Amino acid sequence: MSLPHAILTALLEKPSSGLELTRRFDRSIGYFWSATHQQIYRELGRLEEAGLIRALPGDGPVRGQRKAYEVLPAGSEELARWVGGSQDPKAIRDPLLLRVRAAAVVGTGGLLAELRRHLELHRRQLALYEAIEERDFPPGRDSDEDRLRRLVLHGGIGLETFWLRWLEEALEEVGGMADRPDAGPDPAGGAGAS
Known part of the structure; x- marks a missing residue:
């Protein structure tokens, strides 16, 4: 379950919109954890629903306006819990x-x-x-x-x-x-x- 943690990491580094996250994944995190823009947007919705992130306040809903997200304290706590947790290595599938x-x-x-x-x-x-x-x-x-x-x-x-x-x-x-x-x-x- 690493995609939500990759997104939390990226948002803690810099609050971003879904589009900005997708671009950042392509330039950095994507070298070791790939995700499509659909996966990123879907996960943003789940993280927001779980109370781990929130959309930054804007001037009001404008069609085509990008929502930027930031990590809430519960999201930081979840990421810290995950970093300190245990996970077995994945088997090679090449x-x-x-x-x-x-x-x-x-x-x-x-x-x-x-x-x-x-x-x-x-x-x-x-x-x-x-x-x-x-x-x-x-x-x-x-x-x-x-x-x-x-x-x-x-x-x-x-x-x-x-x-x-x-x-x-x-x-x-x-x-x-x-x-x-x-x-x-x-x-x-x-x-x-x-």
Whole structure:
């Protein structure tokens, strides 16, 4: 149940309208927690109904006017409770890993191109994260808030670095195999962990 907490975090950083939140998700939080604008607007309604946020007072209802929201004390308390809580890691669900596993039984046709494509995508993402770090965290910027934000960014950098290493290994392994479209499972069970 992390989307409401992502929204509370963003609103505590800066009161915003739904549209502004969507844009901010695209530029920051969305790198590690994505949400569509429909999901954000729906969650804003739920948070307001639960008494965790409120629409900022305006000059009155005007058609097309954006409602800006701020977090109420109950919302801050909920976010603090959630930060201090416990949650198990999520299992990896990655289609590329499943494709590699499937190649063990149906052959590797087309897999090399997809591995190369993913390698390029992860290179670009790593370059983006490194550019964000250089832009947003210059030397000497070390408040507690900045250190925690940088820590999240370093998590993204670490994940991209992992994917680059794994994809290079996968390209080497798959590239050294003859494509066997009729490949079947190894009778000795060598297709990997079940």
